[in-house]
Amino acid sequence: MTSELVAEVREEVQLPQRPAFVRYQPATAITQGQTVFYTVRMRNATPAPIRDAVTVQRIPSNTVYVLGSASGPAAEISFSIDGGQTFSSESQLRVVEPTGARRPTAREYTHVRWRLRNALAPGATALARFQATFQ
Numbered sequence: 001m002t003s004e005l006v007a008e009v010r011e012e013v014q015l016p017q018r019p020a021f022v023r024y025q026p027a028t029a030i031t032q033g034q035t036v037f038y039t040v041r042m043r044n045a046t047p048a049p050i051r052d053a054v055t056v057q058r059i060p061s062n063t064v065y066v067l068g069s070a071s072g073p074a075a076e077i078s079f080s081i082d083g084g085q086t087f088s089s090e091s092q093l094r095v096v097e098p099t100g101a102r103r104p105t106a107r108e109y110t111h112v113r114w115r116l117r118n119a120l121a122p123g124a125t126a127l128a129r130f131q132a133t134f135q
Contacts (some may be wrong), residue, residue: 001046001120006039030134036063040128042120049119055128056084056113063132065109072114072128080111087113090132 007027014020027036042055059065067090070077078087081095081104088094094101095108114128 001050001052001055002043003057004041004043005057005060006041007060008039009034010037010038020103021027032134034134035066036060036132036134038130038132040114040130042114042116042126044120045125046120047122049121051119053116054113055118056111057128057130058084059109059132060109062135064090064135065112066131067106067108069131070112070114070129072116073126074117075114075128076117076124077128078113078115079109080113081108082110083109087111 004040008024009027009030010022011025012022030036038057040055040057042053044050044053055066078089079093080087081093093104095104112130116126120126
């Protein structure tokens with residue numbers, strides 16, 4: 001399985017005498033505080049279905065994950081706060097400190113992992129998404 005990360009920004013377009021609409025443009029020039037919309041394209045380039053397909057994506061440098069933004073097609077989504085060593089659901093992520101456990105902040109997320117529940121057919125592409133804020 002191959003994967004590719006695509007980064008886009010949302011742009012509202014207003015044309016004369018028409019309703020405004022939203023389009024997504026490649027994130028070639030972004031400003032601090034801007035939300036970047038990431039799409040992970042997972043492709044099965046083999047002649048056989050891939051069962052239990054998994055892809056892991058590092059949260060890009062200089063960005064902070066937007067809590068609750070990860071999605072995927074019938075996927076189990078989990079997160080890492082330790083550089084991709086371990087993964088848990090958002091509700092189960094914990095940082096252990098001398099004073100006890102606490103939930104991590106979005107700034108501490110390092111990776112997102114998608115585990116597809118259904119087989120990925122030969123030649124098929126599955127799309128997973130998340131958002132991050134550029135710092």
